[in-house]
Amino acid sequence: MIKDIEKRGGSLGVEVRADSEKRTLTGYAVVWNSDTTIGDYFIERIAPGAFAKSVRADVLALVNHDWGRVVGRTKSGTLRLVEDDRGLKVEIDVPNTTDGNDLWELVERGDISGMSFGFRATKQEWDDTGEIPKRTIIEAELFEVTATPIPAYDDTTLGKRSLEEARAEVEAMKAEEKRKADNATAAARRIAERRAASEQKFRGIRQDAS
Known part of the structure; x- marks a missing residue:
């Protein structure tokens, strides 16, 4: 596992989409300029285009941030990432594996309804003038995205x-x-x-x- 990865998530929604050839999960891992309080330590937002480089890199789709449970990958085309006006859109072609089938079933039942992601900020701005510091992620490396039942992963130590x-x-x-x-x-x-x-x-x- 790569060190110093911050994990974030929210109830941004993940949906199932199936046809005769494949099963695809869709949702948003990131919404631009959406303020989130990180552990009561600071307010964070992610600027549009923060992952422009990462969408062309090798990113994994995982189950519960577990690097041993891969269900998609941009390198193989089974994970697709697109930045649009709203945020970072995710599409995962779910595999016919135990993890893939379980994930599909849990999303279809509504037990999993959020998405999370792991990143490392490479360019950021801090505003320390208010009562609570504000952090804006301008550019970041994206390592993984996850559909998860508990999307509020806050690595406050790194932040x-x-x-x-x-x-x-x-x-x-x-x-x-x-x-x-x-x-x-x-x-x-x-x-x-x-x-x-x-x-x-x-x-x-x-x-x-x-």
């Missing part, structure tokens, strides 16, 4: 670490800006002192000459 790193970066930038400002002030002071010394010396030379 909190990301927030702490962002705050540390801001503090580091402030410290660097202060250091540059202090250096500029000191340099200006030294120039002014040398200029004053030169002017004083020049006046002394003129007085001696007269």
Whole structure:
């Protein structure tokens, strides 16, 4: 399993669609600009196009985020991901396996009605000015999508670490800006002192000459 994957989900809906050749689950793993409170630590939203690169990458469809229970894959064409105006749309051609048949039955019965996904943020923005910090995922790697009965997976530890790193970066930038400002002030002071010394010396030379 890949480390540092954050998991998110919601009751975005997953449906069954069957024809004579295959069974397909459809739903949305992500809805753009939908604010979600992550463990009461921060508010998160995902910007449109955040997974533009990932939809062309190798992504798995899993059962309950279990990497040993694969039911689809973009590489094989059994998982299809499309970004539209609403969000990230998912289509999974369910296999004739134990996991696939069980998943199909549970979705058809309504026991599973949500979708979740695992990702790693690669570009994000934090707004720390309000009572609760706000995080916007601008770009992310998508590793897996899941139809799950409990879609509210919040990896708050990773999110909190990301927030702490962002705050540390801001503090580091402030410290660097202060250091540059202090250096500029000191340099200006030294120039002014040398200029004053030169002017004083020049006046002394003129007085001696007269």
